[in-house]
Amino acid sequence: MIRDIVIVGGGTAGWMAATYLNRVFGDRVAVTVVESDRVPTIGVGEATFSTIRHFFDRLGLAEHEWMPHCSASYKLAIRYQDWRAKGEHFYHPFERLPDVAGFNLADWWLYLDGDVSRFDERCLVIPALCEARRSPRSFDGRLLGEYTEDGRAQFPYAYHFDAALLARFLTTFGVERGVRHVLDDVLSVEQNDRGWIDHLVTARHGVVTGDLFIDCTGFRGLLINQTLGEPFESFEDVLPNNRAVALRVPEDMGLRGVEPYTTATAAPAGWIWTIPLYGRIGTGYVYSDEFCDPAEAEATLRAFAAPDSPDLEANHIRMRIGRNRRSWVRNCVAIGLSSGFVEPLESTGIFFIQHAIEQLVRDFPDAHWDQALADDYNRRVAEVIDGVREFLVLHYLAAGRDDTPYWKAAKTRAVPDGLAGRMRTWASLLPDESSVYPHFHGFDTYSWRVMLIGLGGWSTRPRPALALADADAARAVFADIPRRARRLAATLPDCHDYLAALHTGR
Numbered sequence: 001m002i003r004d005i006v007i008v009g010g011g012t013a014g015w016m017a018a019t020y021l022n023r024v025f026g027d028r029v030a031v032t033v034v035e036s037d038r039v040p041t042i043g044v045g046e047a048t049f050s051t052i053r054h055f056f057d058r059l060g061l062a063e064h065e066w067m068p069h070c071s072a073s074y075k076l077a078i079r080y081q082d083w084r085a086k087g088e089h090f091y092h093p094f095e096r097l098p099d100v101a102g103f104n105l106a107d108w109w110l111y112l113d114g115d116v117s118r119f120d121e122r123c124l125v126i127p128a129l130c131e132a133r134r135s136p137r138s139f140d141g142r143l144l145g146e147y148t149e150d151g152r153a154q155f156p157y158a159y160h161f162d163a164a165l166l167a168r169f170l171t172t173f174g175v176e177r178g179v180r181h182v183l184d185d186v187l188s189v190e191q192n193d194r195g196w197i198d199h200l201v202t203a204r205h206g207v208v209t210g211d212l213f214i215d216c217t218g219f220r221g222l223l224i225n226q227t228l229g230e231p232f233e234s235f236e237d238v239l240p241n242n243r244a245v246a247l248r249v250p251e252d253m254g255l256r257g258v259e260p261y262t263t264a265t266a267a268p269a270g271w272i273w274t275i276p277l278y279g280r281i282g283t284g285y286v287y288s289d290e291f292c293d294p295a296e297a298e299a300t301l302r303a304f305a306a307p308d309s310p311d312l313e314a315n316h317i318r319m320r321i322g323r324n325r326r327s328w329v330r331n332c333v334a335i336g337l338s339s340g341f342v343e344p345l346e347s348t349g350i351f352f353i354q355h356a357i358e359q360l361v362r363d364f365p366d367a368h369w370d371q372a373l374a375d376d377y378n379r380r381v382a383e384v385i386d387g388v389r390e391f392l393v394l395h396y397l398a399a400g401r402d403d404t405p406y407w408k409a410a411k412t413r414a415v416p417d418g419l420a421g422r423m424r425t426w427a428s429l430l431p432d433e434s435s436v437y438p439h440f441h442g443f444d445t446y447s448w449r450v451m452l453i454g455l456g457g458w459s460t461r462p463r464p465a466l467a468l469a470d471a472d473a474a475r476a477v478f479a480d481i482p483r484r485a486r487r488l489a490a491t492l493p494d495c496h497d498y499l500a501a502l503h504t505g506r
């Protein structure tokens with residue numbers, strides 16, 4: 001059996017992997033994290049997917065146990081501001097579009113309404129809760145009133161948190177449960193004569209040996225790329241944003257209030273994220289250096305997010321966009337930024353980490369190192385990242401904006417194989433289960449529909465059959481949505497009030 005796992009890197013990826021593997025395998029497998037106290041973590045990463053709750057569930061952590069340690073808040077949706085046109089917005093919420101009388105509600109909306117500026121509020125309940133800044137839970141802990149977890153419903157929220165604080169929290173959590181923590185620099189990675197990793201040489205703790213080595217060293221890819229030479233396949237031909245500049249803006253959230261959503265605001269050469277944590281705003285400009293230089297990007301971000309705080313320190317980041325050809329090579333598995341990354345537009349970085357860890361557990365090898373396990377892992381990790389790549393390319397292709405060279409170029413750039421054909425189909429038929437990217441990639445079909453319609457630059461026609469169908473049931477659903485939204489907004493607490501109680505233990 002594999003008894004000894006060595007993780008290099010103590011960022012979000014390293015500590016999520018360490019605590020999860022420790023939880024699953026208990027003391028049957030030793031887990032060591034070797035983390036440099038000299039090389040900083042990436043220092044960003046704040047918005048997540050709704051499936052992240054499974055990670056905390058697996059660790060046995062309730063919200064009140066971890067959220068106060070991580071400045072955490074709730075995320076019901078992403079608000080896309082100015083993507084369709086300046087001054088316009090729509091929400092991409094954690095909420096599926098129901099089927100009514102054999103057709104999807106989005107199809108009915110196309111036929112009965114078609115006014116893009118009202119699509120989200122007409123078809124979905126969560127946008128109204130975002131506008132009203134509601135918490136997804138009542139003070140008695142109930143979830144969105146009527147939500148039932150029957151496996152078919154989309155869980156209605158994710159979290160915003162400070163990923164660096166989460167890594168620190170998980171360090172304590174993991175060490176208390178037996179994870180060995182080595183605070184040291186890895187100076188070299190030594191291979192045996194078959195090319196497998198044999199041991200690490202550290203600056204102060206000598207040699208560290210193990211059976212399986214997990215590379216969580218971030219964009220450096222110290223083990224997978226620098227040592228084993230696995231090629232990294234760039235996505236910059238289709239997703240050109242390769243830089244970001246970030247600010248942490250302290251705020252009195254009691255005065256300001258907390259929006260329960262991430263905002264992605266289209267900017268001249270990219271987009272700006274606004275993430276309200278409990279205690280500060282995380283914000284950053286993601287852009288392409290082909291269209292904007294770092295000084296200009298920083299000036300744009302400061303003017304947008306913190307015009308009165310010129311002393312805030314800006315974190316400039318060069319992003320490696322793409323993925324390793326394989327993320328598991330011999331006895332090394334890369335997880336996190338060392339494996340693959342796409343720009344944070346749909347908050348997928350931590351989702352990739354969670355998916356990779358869960359897949360590694362399913363494909364965990366024994367001393368035979370059956371290649372079929374590694375192949376399965378590599379295929380699934382690649383499918384997830386490639387699917388998200390397609391989904392993000394859709395964001396640019398379907399955006400109504402074309403007012404700067406950056407947004408104009410987005411309409412003529414290469415697109416991944418497969419997406420071009422799908423987009424042509426979607427001019428006549430909205431995306432459905434059989435026409436979206438065919439492998440698991442974390443996004444449900446409704447997300448493709450919401451984005452294709454909300455972005456406003458890709459027109460699509462109603463299904464002709466609807467002209468012959470009875471629309472009464474659909475009309476009743478459309479009439480009920482604002483009523484449900486009003487009822488929920490009236491009963492759910494203000495998001496800041498709920499978080500204040502959670503964070504102070506009241």
Ligand code: FAD
Nearest residue numbers: 009010011013036041042045047186218336337344349350
């Ligand atoms: P890092 O944080 O870079 O950690 C690397 C670790 O390796 C550090 O501990 C370092 O000390 C260690 N290390 C390096 N070299 C050595 C050595 N020689 N010896 C020992 N240790 C070493 N994800 C989301 O889910 N949502 C978001 O909103 C989001 N926003 C993002 C915005 C930007 C601009 C970027 C770039 C990323 C964003 N991400 C987001 C991704 C997210 O930040 C990362 O996926 C996550 O933080 C994991 O990073 P990591 O642990 O892989 O790498």
